[in-house]
Amino acid sequence: MGLKTKFNLGMGVAFLVGLGLAAFMFNQVLRDGARQAALRDAGMILAQAAAVRGYTATEVAPLLREQLKTRFLPHSVPSWSAQTVWRGMQSQFSDYSYKEAALNPTNPSDRATDWEADIIEQFRRDPKLAQFASVRDTPTGAVLSLSRPLRIANQACLSCHTTAAEAPQTMVDLYGPANGFGWKLNETVGAQIASVPLAVTTRQADELLKLYIGGLVAVFAVIAILLNVMLHYIIVKPVRQISAAANDISMGNMNAPEVEARGSDEIASLTESFNRMRRSLASAMGLLGST
Ligand code: HEC
Structure with missing residues (x-):
């Protein structure tokens, strides 16, 4: 999931x-x-x-x-x-x-x-x-x-x-x-x-209840759409990129471009660490290859 x-x-x-x-x-x-x-x-x-x-x-x-x-x-x-x-x-x-x-x-x-x-x-x-x-x-x-x-x-x-x-x-x-x-x-x-x-006041109460539930559903829908968009661009997309790059490296493809780190949040810092690890790995492999 x-x-x-x-x-x-x-x-x-x-x-x-x-x-x-x-x-x-x-x-x-x-x-x-x-x-x-x-x-x-x-x-x-x-x-x-x-x-x-x-x-x-x-x-x-x-x-x-x-x-x-x-x-x-x-x-x-x-x-x-x-x-x-x-x-x-x-x-x-x-x-x-x-x-x-x-x-x-x-x-x-x-x-x-x-x-x-x-x-x-x-x-x-x-x-x-x-x-x-x-x-x-x-x-x-x-x-x-x-x-x-x-x-x-x-x-x-x-x-x-x-x-x-x-x-x-x-x-x-x-x-x-x-x-x-x-x-x-x-x-x-x-x-x-x-x-x-009681029918008149009860009918008014029913209308108000429908309006209130409708309002809550609308607020929830806006929050859900916003969170999904943010989740996609801030977490899912960068993680997929890092995962693809890690996949490349594991297959021995060291020439793939570095993953671009955007902003200064935890994902950006993970991307930078990943890039650093990749560089270290590449130079370690280079050292191994030269001996
Ligand atoms: C002048 C005579 C008179 C006086 C004084 C009077 N009533 Fe009546 N009352 C009547 C009549 C005649 C009716 C019926 C009225 C109608 O046709 O609606 C009645 C009706 C009522 C009713 C409605 C139920 C029914 O009997 O039809 C109540 C309750 C009542 N009176 C209470 C009182 C109270 C309490 C007082 C004192 C504040 C009072 N009355 C003073 C003559 C009187």
Whole structure:
């Protein structure tokens, strides 16, 4: 096996192992980044919805209190406002979703599905749990959901959610007396759940990974070509010349021209030593021949 083949094999193996490790680590970093980006998006949806809830409860509801006696205005309901504002945004974020899921909802469309109920149960079991992230596979790809508990933190909420008798009559007329009542102070009744598709950020991560691997292969190819050219002109070619000259001498051909030594590296010094040895040999042979 020639020198070049050995070098190329060694470099090839080192490159493949290095590329495998680098791609693995970069892939981890990218997946992590994709998840973080999705978590950030979901966190913004939840924070925005929480702000609308707060605004409705403190700013809007007091203004509409008198109105509720004659006509129920859902505009005074934090949950209604938050979900209505979200629907306004949804046209621009069609793969995203926001829901205020509850186990015993006032509005049946807020009823928790199986996986949402599991999340609410987790919050009910652990009152200290502030948020919860989970990934689900859906027909359109993986979806990350970030959830935060909806707890009855103040008495004002209970004016509408304790019993149908205590709730504004206009509200009961609209929503019926069966749902969304019996809630207790500090009880976790539901969860804000923001869902974000992972497909977009994962696709970006895949593109970046391809680009990164392509870049590494290009750098390796340039280095391999350069090293092969250098190997040829600096080592292989001069060594072949010395080897041919040594061959000539061994066959008794002392008249072949000297090998030309270029530069001052180890090969040049080997060439000079070889030439010197050849001259010594020639003069020793000359001495032998003259006796
Ligand atoms: C004026 C009466 C009223 C008050 C006060 C009120 N809610 Fe509600 N709440 C409702 C109505 C009506 C709905 C259904 C809204 C809809 O149609 O989306 C609702 C919906 C909800 C939902 C979504 C699940 C469901 O029941 O449909 C949650 C969670 C909720 N409320 C929690 C609270 C909390 C927490 C407070 C206190 C900050 C509060 N509510 C104050 C009337 C009220």
